[in-house]
Amino acid sequence: MVTTGAPRMKITYATLSADNEELQSAFDRAVTTARGQLGDRYPMLIGDERRFADDQFEDRSPIDANVVVSRFPIGTAKDVQDAIAAARAAFSAWRDLGWRRRIELMRRAADLISERQFEYAALMAIEVGKNRLEALGDVEETADLLRYYSDVMERHQGFVEPMGSLSPTEHTRSVLKPHGVWAVISPFNFPMALSGGPAAGALIAGNTVVMKPSSDAPLLAFKFAEVLREVGVPGGAVNLVTGPGETVGAELEHNPGIDGLVFTGSYEVGMRLYSSFTREYPRPIITEMGGKNPAIVTRSADLDEAAEGVMRSAFGFDGQKCSANSRVYVDRTVARQFVDTLVEKTRKLAVGDPTRRENWMGPVINERALGKFTEAVAEAQHDGGTIEVGGQVLTGDGTQRGFFPTPTVVSGLPLGHRLFHDELFVPFVVIGEVDSLDEALEQANATPYGLTAGIFSRDDTEVRRFLDRIQAGVVYVNRRSGATTGAWPGIQSFGGWKGSGSSGKNGLGPYYVQQFMREQSQTVMGEEPPPA
Ligand code: NAD
Numbered sequence: 001m002v003t004t005g006a007p008r009m010k011i012t013y014a015t016l017s018a019d020n021e022e023l024q025s026a027f028d029r030a031v032t033t034a035r036g037q038l039g040d041r042y043p044m045l046i047g048d049e050r051r052f053a054d055d056q057f058e059d060r061s062p063i064d065a066n067v068v069v070s071r072f073p074i075g076t077a078k079d080v081q082d083a084i085a086a087a088r089a090a091f092s093a094w095r096d097l098g099w100r101r102r103i104e105l106m107r108r109a110a111d112l113i114s115e116r117q118f119e120y121a122a123l124m125a126i127e128v129g130k131n132r133l134e135a136l137g138d139v140e141e142t143a144d145l146l147r148y149y150s151d152v153m154e155r156h157q158g159f160v161e162p163m164g165s166l167s168p169t170e171h172t173r174s175v176l177k178p179h180g181v182w183a184v185i186s187p188f189n190f191p192m193a194l195s196g197g198p199a200a201g202a203l204i205a206g207n208t209v210v211m212k213p214s215s216d217a218p219l220l221a222f223k224f225a226e227v228l229r230e231v232g233v234p235g236g237a238v239n240l241v242t243g244p245g246e247t248v249g250a251e252l253e254h255n256p257g258i259d260g261l262v263f264t265g266s267y268e269v270g271m272r273l274y275s276s277f278t279r280e281y282p283r284p285i286i287t288e289m290g291g292k293n294p295a296i297v298t299r300s301a302d303l304d305e306a307a308e309g310v311m312r313s314a315f316g317f318d319g320q321k322c323s324a325n326s327r328v329y330v331d332r333t334v335a336r337q338f339v340d341t342l343v344e345k346t347r348k349l350a351v352g353d354p355t356r357r358e359n360w361m362g363p364v365i366n367e368r369a370l371g372k373f374t375e376a377v378a379e380a381q382h383d384g385g386t387i388e389v390g391g392q393v394l395t396g397d398g399t400q401r402g403f404f405p406t407p408t409v410v411s412g413l414p415l416g417h418r419l420f421h422d423e424l425f426v427p428f429v430v431i432g433e434v435d436s437l438d439e440a441l442e443q444a445n446a447t448p449y450g451l452t453a454g455i456f457s458r459d460d461t462e463v464r465r466f467l468d469r470i471q472a473g474v475v476y477v478n479r480r481s482g483a484t485t486g487a488w489p490g491i492q493s494f495g496g497w498k499g500s501g502s503s504g505k506n507g508l509g510p511y512y513v514q515q516f517m518r519e520q521s522q523t524v525m526g527e528e529p530p531p532a
Contacts, residue, residue: 011117011136013316013486024357027132030122031355038126041071042218044079044242045225047086048235051079057243059218062129062363063353064401069127070219075243080210080251083239087181087208088257090236095178095206099158102204103150108231110146113139113196113224120192120223122355128191128217129362129402131354134317138193141489142224145197148489149204149513159517160532171529176517178206179284180259183252185245185273187265188216188365189320195221197489197507198262198286199238203228205516207260208237212249214265216365218242245269253277260284260516264322267423267448267499274502286515287502288495290423291322291451294444295483296466297330297338298437298457302478306456307341309476309483313454314429315349315407316485318364323452323474323494325429325484327420329440332433339411339431343389346407351394363402364426370403373426376419377408380430385413390427421447437462445471450497452476454483473497473506 011023043050053073061067073079094102113120121135130138153159159176182202186195191213199209213221225240241248252258253273260283263273270287277285295313297306313325330338354362364370370393377391390408394400407427413419415432420443434440437457444453453472457463463477473495474487487494493509495501505511524530 011133011140012488013134013137013141013482024132026118027122027136028357030118031125033119034122034126037123039068039071042222044073044075044083045222045229045235045238045240046079046083047089047239053079057215059127059216061126062365062403063126063355064398065403066401067126069123072215072218072222072242075241075248077247077251080241080248081255081257083210083241084181084255084257086236087210087239090234091178091180091208094203094208094234094237099153099204099206102206103153105228105231105233106146106150106200106204109227109233110143110150112227112231113143113146117143120220123223124191124220125355127219128188128365129354130317131360131362132357138190141190141193142196144489145193145508146200148508149197149200151490152510152513153204159514163521169525169527170523171526172521172523175520175522176205176514177520178517180207181257182207182209182260182262182516183258184209184211185249185252185261185263185265186211186213186221188214189317189322191217191220192224194264196224198264199224201507201513202260202262202516203233203237205513207516209239210252210258211238211240212252213240213242215242215244256280258283260286262286262516264288266290270502271499284515284518285502288322288507289500290425290449291324291496291500292327292421292423292447292449293323293325293452293454293472293484295325295328295454295456296437296440296444297328297334298440298455298459298462299331299333300459300462301334301338301456302458303334303338303341305478305480306483307338307345308480309454309456309478310342310429311345311349312481313483313485315346315361315427316482318361318405319427319429320364320369320425321485322500323485323487324425325454326424328429328431329434329443330431331440332435335431335433339388339409342409342431346389346409349407351404351406352397352399361407361427363399363404365403367403369426370405372424373405373408373428376424376426376428380410380413380419383413383417385410385419385430388431415443423449437465441466441469445469448499451500452484454479456483471497473501
């Protein structure tokens, strides 16, 4: 465990650089330690049981596919049923523990996660190929999600709200109560924050959970569940099952013992779950899905700022953030200058093993993702686009054992082209020229997605029009540190509109925890109000 000597500097996704030598060497030490732990076998967590299985899958590093990061069981429907039964058995005790005690446990867990930030980030960098700042950010975001959701619960004193009265002997209050057992299905790209954050929301509200992480990134979700157990969250309150979505995920989807489901992942899987989960009867489901996030650059923009913001959001973690900027609408009069500046900045990006300090970009998650990249490049060329920079896959210095695309900027495609509409989740940004802000807004809104968006403009009227009309759950204006990316708990709440999210309430924000509860109106007759 790397806890000693790790500097306490808060790393967020907007941290531009880390010249702090102490931080760099603490991370290097953590990587060395992490390498010594690779290939271990891990169990599923079912009630108090650590359940291993002969049937396992290998979680391999995208940096070098020969490296097995961890081995986890291929869970069966029976394993999931047992986990649900354990979560159901644990529910009433966890609910009755009360919100004060629950947030105490969550805050303790948050502190442990922060203390182990370097240990976890190093494992994450190897597991999914994040660079060190991104990995450190993911871990610290997890801790801050626990803290922020705990603060929300405390601010609302557990959501017991006195209501009006129609007579002196009538006392009414509105109480939010947990539902029971929630399934938490997570994607690969924020392996800790997007397992831990949703699980924490459900748990703080008083539910118990069955977590199912992505098979590309189960390790950090496992570490999160272990931390909760370590601080005293009872076994049955937090369960973790592993294995493919088609079996393990499907059991969570169909089992009537699941009272609510929170999913983060692709539009395709999310929409399927959204329609099938409520087929028999209404059950709450929160789906956070993909994005095709636009940036608009008007003629009044600071073009260096715009190019920097686009470059960071399009290529940070190889474009594998749901908030990644993947299309830009730039005013025709400044388009060439903007593209040239973007290309110049992109050429300077170092791509390679992301555990090494000098590399800002690493691999994409797997061979399938690399295939999407090469197909998109070929399609862009075939359809008359210009590859301004990138378009290649690295093959030297061991990179051929991983999946390393180069950051790619494409211009010249018609605005209706599929590459302006389909989420690719690779480092590939398309640039379209427009004649006005209105045209840019029309294009920006013309996809089923509505997650994040950004504008670069020095004209207040333009900025106001953008803020009034853009259809997205998270928007940014003139953000050099990321045109469309970089939300942080308690600062930018994060969620999608339209095909990007189902609930209209954002994660990381003030209305999230409430979604894991249902309201009960309690009217009690008597001379005195009932005890709290
Ligand atoms: P994915 O949809 O392939 O997988 C997400 C999870 O769903 C995984 O755990 C997977 O095993 C599971 N799953 C797959 N099929 C299933 C099924 N039939 N039933 C139940 N579960 C099933 O997504 P991914 O590739 O891991 O992640 C990338 C996607 O996630 C992108 O589209 C990205 O935009 C999106 N994402 C969205 C947000 C957000 O907050 N809106 C955040 C991160 C990622």
